[in-house]
Amino acid sequence: MRATSRLFAAFAAATALLAGVSALPKISKTGKYLYSEDGTRFFIKGIAYQPPGKVAADPNNPFLEPADFIDPLADTAGCARDLPFLQSLGVNAVRVYSVDFTKNHDTCMSTFSAAGIYTIIDLSTPGNGSIARNSPSWTTNLLDNYINTINVFSKYDNVLAYNVGNEVIVSNITSATAFVKAAARDTKAYLKSKNISTLTAYAAIDGSDDFVVALAEYMSCDVGGTNSDATAIDLYGLNNYEFCGDDDASAYSDKNSAFANYNIPAYFSEFGCITQPPRLWTETKTMFSSPMSDVWSGGLAFSYFQSTSSQGQFGMATISADGSTVTTNDDFDRLKTQYQAVTFPTTPSQSSAGSTTYGACPAPSDAFQALSTLPPTPNDAACSCLENILSCQFTPTNPDPLLIVGSLLDEACGLLGQNGGSCDDISANATTGKYGPVSGCDPSTKLSYTMSQFYEATNRNVQSCSFGGNATVNSNVPSGVANANAAASSCISNPGATFVPSAPTVTGGPGGSSSGGGSSSGNGNNSGALSDRSAWMGIGLATVFSVAAGVFTVLA
Secondary structure, three states: EEEEOOHHHHHHHHHHHOOOOOOOOOOOOOOOOOEEOOOOOOEEEEEEEEOOOOOOOOOOOOOOOOOOOOOHHHHHHHHHHHHHHHHOOOOOEEEEOOOOOOOOOOOHHHHHHHOOOOOEEEEOOOOOOOOOOOOOOOHHHHHHHHHHHHHHHOOOOEEEEEEEEEOOEEOOOOOOOOOOOHHHHHHHHHHOOOOOEEEEEEEEEEOOHHHHHHHHHHOOOOOOOOOOOOOOOOOOEEOOOOOOOOOOOHHHHHHHHHHHHHHHHHHHEEOOOOOOOOOOOOHHHHHHHOOOOHOOEEEEOOOOOEEEEOEEEEOOOEEEEOOOOOOEEEHHHHHHHHHHHOOOOOOOOOOHHOOOOOOOOOOOOOOOOOOOOOOOOHHHHHHHHHHHHOOOOOOOOOOHHHHHHHHHHHHHHHHHHHOOOOHHHEEEEEEOOEOOOOOOHHHHHHHHHHHHHHHHHHOOOOHHHHOOOOOOOOOOOOOOOOHHHHHHHHHHHOOOOOOOOOOOOOOEEOOOOEOOOOOOOOOOOOOOOOOOOHHHHOOOOOOOOOOOOOOOOOOO
């Protein structure tokens, strides 16, 4: 065990900044491998880097997903404190599971860049900023959150990949697959429109080979059947913990065989088994040598910070209560020894890596329900138009609308059903391929739409637009808009459309809001209420009948 002082950490960080004066080379994919700009094969040799958030003990939260998060890339002192240890490990990448795009990340990102450390950033955030596993949707507020994060981080040279989700799809719940793929499609389209070369990625839970392989193929397939990469991710991550204790290379035999012919780069987005302690980390020798290196492009050890899972405790560094000191454990020492012994293979050369072919998507099976009809691209302008002309509008009295929107949706849908209506228009069902015209709107707009339908079903009885004081009759409904259905038809003329999304006109996130067209300055530190309804309604609530947990799962 050892500790370092604040002075040592700051000095090491300053030294790294002075030494690193040139931009990090861009990493791209060729065939199923990653390459640096000079044509050298690139391997991810990294570590998960996310302080733990608060986790509620709840039987409905079996993955122990946190309800909040700490953005480590906005913690200037923390990055300076941790850099010497990351350098000691010899990592070239860190994975960060949640960031707040309203905060400033300049110092941390430049510090890591100067030290030759890339970042893999998850675009989702815990609780309300993720595609919900049990009640999935792909909505304007989620897309806006993803785009705002991309805009803030696009100026940095050391963002290797953006994850559109982490373990959203599990072996017994595959209903979210189409929504994750739609998120990848729209994220990728936005990146291309801005000439941003950062890879679009997904981090998957491990499981039976038939499920894991089918999911991997689905995430990298072309739903249109035209050999296009438009709906395919660029990098597939597998959170894999099957190498335990003093295992040997045969532990990976099945996975190597299963992914031998995979069409895009794949890596272990988490590894480091704890069920047979101590963690020896001898899997790294196997991971970075043939035949495994012929299939995989490295991995990320889990985890730098202490983390609790359903299986036990992970973590290699303990931070003092005042945040100034790091104490590492034996896991850290052993990983350091193993990582320092790694020599990256150089084959195949980029010129012989071939090209990527995007085949047809796998057919549905008992193990995996591959869904080929994807949700449409969420449309901010259409949803804003709709919200403004609905007859009954959600005007919450609670200062935190997130606390009430789920229950109000339950109530509104129930009342509407009792009056001969339904919530089909705001619902999305990938299994049937049916997406209601309002299903891509933020939860606030969906709630206003449902309230308006109920209000109109009761002959516009003013009491029907109350909902405990959380709704108000809109006196500015344009002439010719007879009801909510007409409003939807007027604003959402092509509800099934896919298109290249644009930056939201108002940014807002976990830390606050800032006006503008998706500025990439990264200098906002606002904390006020968001000025538009879709932003302050949170970042991705489940739609109709429940507010599902988010997807900051870090373990298989």
